Amino acid sequence: MSNYHIKHLEEYYQVYRKSVRNPESFWEEIAEEHFMWRKRWDNVLDWDFSKPEIKWFEGAQLNITENCIDRHLYTRGDKTAILFEPNDPKEEAEHITYRQLHERVSKFANVLKENGIKKGDRVCIYLPMIPELAISVLACARIGAIHSVIFAGFSATALATRVNDCKAKMVITSDGSYRGAKTIDLKGIVDEALEQCPGVQTVLVAKRINSKINMKAGRDKWLQPLLDDAYADCVPEIMDAEDPLFILYTSGSTGRPKGMLHTTAGYMVYTAYTFKNVFQYKEDDVYWCTADIGWITGHSYIVYGPLANGATTVMFEGVPSFPDYGRFWDIVEKHKVTQFYTAPTAIRALAKENLDYVTEHDLSSLKVLGTVGEPINEEAWHWYNDHVGKKKCPIVDTWWQTETGGVLISPIPFATPTKPTYATLPMPGIQPALMDENGKEIKGNQVDGRLCIKFPWPSIARSIWGNHERYKETYFSAFPGKYFTGDGALRDEVGYYRITGRVDDVIIVSGHNLGTAPIEDAINEHPAVAESAIVGFPHDIKGNALYGYVILKETGESRDRDNLRKEINQMITEHIGPIAKLNKIQFVPGLPKTRSGKIMRRILRKIACNETDNLGDTSTLLNPEVVKEIMDNVL
Ligand code: PRX
Numbered sequence: 001m002s003n004y005h006i007k008h009l010e011e012y013y014q015v016y017r018k019s020v021r022n023p024e025s026f027w028e029e030i031a032e033e034h035f036m037w038r039k040r041w042d043n044v045l046d047w048d049f050s051k052p053e054i055k056w057f058e059g060a061q062l063n064i065t066e067n068c069i070d071r072h073l074y075t076r077g078d079k080t081a082i083l084f085e086p087n088d089p090k091e092e093a094e095h096i097t098y099r100q101l102h103e104r105v106s107k108f109a110n111v112l113k114e115n116g117i118k119k120g121d122r123v124c125i126y127l128p129m130i131p132e133l134a135i136s137v138l139a140c141a142r143i144g145a146i147h148s149v150i151f152a153g154f155s156a157t158a159l160a161t162r163v164n165d166c167k168a169k170m171v172i173t174s175d176g177s178y179r180g181a182k183t184i185d186l187k188g189i190v191d192e193a194l195e196q197c198p199g200v201q202t203v204l205v206a207k208r209i210n211s212k213i214n215m216k217a218g219r220d221k222w223l224q225p226l227l228d229d230a231y232a233d234c235v236p237e238i239m240d241a242e243d244p245l246f247i248l249y250t251s252g253s254t255g256r257p258k259g260m261l262h263t264t265a266g267y268m269v270y271t272a273y274t275f276k277n278v279f280q281y282k283e284d285d286v287y288w289c290t291a292d293i294g295w296i297t298g299h300s301y302i303v304y305g306p307l308a309n310g311a312t313t314v315m316f317e318g319v320p321s322f323p324d325y326g327r328f329w330d331i332v333e334k335h336k337v338t339q340f341y342t343a344p345t346a347i348r349a350l351a352k353e354n355l356d357y358v359t360e361h362d363l364s365s366l367k368v369l370g371t372v373g374e375p376i377n378e379e380a381w382h383w384y385n386d387h388v389g390k391k392k393c394p395i396v397d398t399w400w401q402t403e404t405g406g407v408l409i410s411p412i413p414f415a416t417p418t419k420p421t422y423a424t425l426p427m428p429g430i431q432p433a434l435m436d437e438n439g440k441e442i443k444g445n446q447v448d449g450r451l452c453i454k455f456p457w458p459s460i461a462r463s464i465w466g467n468h469e470r471y472k473e474t475y476f477s478a479f480p481g482k483y484f485t486g487d488g489a490l491r492d493e494v495g496y497y498r499i500t501g502r503v504d505d506v507i508i509v510s511g512h513n514l515g516t517a518p519i520e521d522a523i524n525e526h527p528a529v530a531e532s533a534i535v536g537f538p539h540d541i542k543g544n545a546l547y548g549y550v551i552l553k554e555t556g557e558s559r560d561r562d563n564l565r566k567e568i569n570q571m572i573t574e575h576i577g578p579i580a581k582l583n584k585i586q587f588v589p590g591l592p593k594t595r596s597g598k599i600m601r602r603i604l605r606k607i608a609c610n611e612t613d614n615l616g617d618t619s620t621l622l623n624p625e626v627v628k629e630i631m632d633n634v635l
Pocket residue numbers: 250296297371372373374375376397398399400401402403423485486487499501502508511512513
């Protein structure tokens with residue numbers, strides 16, 4: 001029996017039991033056999049969720065890029081590590097071998113060093129899905145700099161907030177990016193953001209679209225000439241197991257984005273282990289995850305997990321609808337993709353289009369399909385299973401979070417029987433608990449509650465950058481002694497988990513995690529707006545869409561409502577990005593509030609979802625009369 005690669009259900013249960021009985025020896029065995037260490041650990045695990053403090057493999061030394069690149073050079077030097085598929089199918093795909101990746105990462109790492117970046121410095125990466133994105137991530141890790149990738153769909157304001165929060169010294173970007181038939185002026189966005197970021201000393205600019213851009217003297221440098229001059233070998237920085245690897249921002253239900261901090265050894269071990277099992281990756285497979293490296297899915301399952309296993313990982317620059325809705329299937333056919341991992345929102349969007357887009361492609365290379373980011377509805381699951389997997393490819397519905405670093409609940413293909421809409425069983429080492437509202441664990445099956453995890457796993461985020469107190473408050477205070485996920489879940493009669501959705505004020509739109517507070521803050525910046533509240537409502541493609549209730553100031557009352565709606569969405573685009581735009585905006589005279597002044601989002605949510613039969617008791621509200629008025633004018 002191998003702990004590392006589970007192949008059938010009985011083996012899963014055996015491995016799982018072992019992992020729970022003695023987590024330390026379980027992870028130690030995996031760490032020992034499958035990775036390259038410069039120094040062995042003194043202690044496998046030290047933890048205390050009340051502080052919270054979690055340390056895995058303390059005393060060990062390593063460099064994650066040696067594990068992801070160097071150690072494959074002897075056995076897989078000429079194998080494709082990254083297979084880059086450009087936005088435009090007429091542009092040739094690029095196969096970057098492990099040897100080439102080694103050289104490109106080393107050169108990039110040397111450029112970082114020559115530009116003053118040292119171990120522990122923060123580098124923000126704001127790039128489209130081009131090879132330089134993966135390479136710059138790995139180059140940071142090579143020299144021990146902490147990367148913080150910021151999704152290139154975020155606005156200048158959102159970028160500036162993140163750059164300042166982590167006090168980055170450098171930003172890596174490109175002149176622009178392709179998105180289907182459009183181009184986006186990334187450098188212009190960076191220029192605008194950096195007006196607010198005095199700490200940034202250098203901007204490295206990759207050339208992608210050959211647009212004319214502004215280069216600020218003394219700050220901005222074209223990347224390519226620096227790479228051309230750089231030395232092609234870079235001795236990796238030896239890192240301690242708990243040295244920070246990266247910061248990745250995610251939305252919270254309140255306040256500023258949270259810079260989740262991930263560290264080196266545990267993150268590496270867990271992402272590599274889960275990649276191997278969740279996708280049943282085998283040596284000659286071609287694995288493709290359609291996420292952007294700007295999200296955790298891309299970090300763990302485009303870059304680190306696959307490369308740590310010596311896999312071929314596809315990086316796609318474009319969108320599923322360009323040049324037509326068959327693009328995903330065209331790529332699967334062209335590169336003979338074996339594992340395909342995407343989001344329910346993409347599946348729903350593609351399922352709406354003509355089936356010919358799917359059937360005219362040969363998808364016979366596919367073995368495993370995956371989904372992530374939000375609950376998958378039954379209809380989308382069946383469409384994916386019937387038309388993409390031809391009922392032969394198990395679907396892994398993987399539940400996890402930016403905070404968890406890797407997949408926590410998922411079927412293991414060919415081992416765990418799948419069940420539509422269920423993420424099924426916990427990965428080895430993961431101990432879920434469902435909690436009731438009084439903080440008691442709900443035992444047994446056929447129950448539902450709030451999803452917590454009772455025991456640490458190697459890739460759990462260690463802190464929120466610069467705000468450990470908020471980390472404790474957000475994840476470890478609702479249910480003391482346990483990590484609280486923010487999700488609700490049910491456990492069926494055989495112990496399978498189904499994630500039912502967020503139980504806090506985070507709304508998942510098209511698989512993107514959006515907090516209500518930053519959107520409301522953006523809207524409230526509009527001079528005509530007095531107050532606002534955002535809720536989610538079901539949407540057949542996005543999963544959830546946003547419904548905004550807006551109170552106007554007196555000065556706004558005479559304004560044209562449609563223009564105001566456009567301006568409000570423009571405001572959101574500027575502050576956060578187009579992903580957070582509202583689908584519906586209702587102007588209201590007031591918002592239902594409790595006597596202590598808290599907005600009753602539950603009521604607003606029900607109105608937006610058309611579930612007004614059962615609004616509950618509204619008589620205790622400060623202003624019950626406003627509810628009827630809102631209902632009468634619902635959009
Ligand atoms: O609500 C859950 C949902 O996405 C949240 C985490 O979002 P984020 O940190 O952006 O990471 C997304 C990619 C890992 C979770 O709290 N979620 C994620 N995967 C699933 C899911 N909900 C249901 N089923 C899933 N498979």
